[in-house]
Amino acid sequence: MISIEERFPGPSVMGVVNVTPDSFSDGGVHFDPDVAAAAARRMAEEGAAIVDVGGESTRPGSAGVSAEEELARVVPVLERIQGLPVSIDTSKAEVARRSLELGAELVNDVTALRADPELAGVVADAGAYLCLMHMLGTPRTMQDDPRYGDVASEVAGFLEGRMAYAIAEGVREERICLDPGIGFGKTVEHNLELIRRLDVLLALGRPVLIGFSRKSSLRRLTGSEDLLAASVGAAVTAFEHGATILRVHDVKPHVDALAVAAALAGA
């Protein structure tokens, strides 16, 4: 299998398909498997390089769901979108295993392999791609007064450690991408600093994924309820700072904006 940077050259758009009743921005919208599958197909047509299917909300305050419930949500969707490039947003080995059998090629774990001791082995055995994301605390607690000394170097240090763990468990380094986890235990200023100083994370030598789409920092910065323009602005800026995979809810406007940003950058 080719390296993740060859498979997802910058800029690559990852379209979000949340099969949950309670996600923070699109909860309930794709809860029906036919609707979720149609949304995934449309995202691929609009230029998404991959669609990220998730059955567990990680919004601030959320408690988590069982593997059975998560499987019941995502499997009917994955069965309907065979042949599309798929990422599975899960922290559970059982969910990842079944999703990889159903054609997923990337495991997106917001806990960076801390939640389930078997997940690293599942990813390694399948030779799947892996996204390791930083989160301070858990979704239940993460927005309770998050504090850092130097947010950019602490996040990079954490991800360096999780990458070493993944590699020790048999995941090939060239399959791994890193994500500072915008909004996961961060204030608005922390999120902005992480993008401004993305070079600190890029210094680890792995591609960086950013998910700024529709996050509450954008609402705080703009005062708007419609976060589309704010999301596109954040994604383009993240790309200009070196992020190559952009996780977004509104695929077409991001694909268009990033195509122009890439052309202007001479990429």
Ligand code: HH2
């Ligand atoms: N953000 C969310 C979920 N998964 N994965 C990565 N790698 N990076 C992110 O920034 C990220 C993520 C939260 O967004 P969303 O999926 O829209 O909401 P919810 O977790 O409530 O389903």
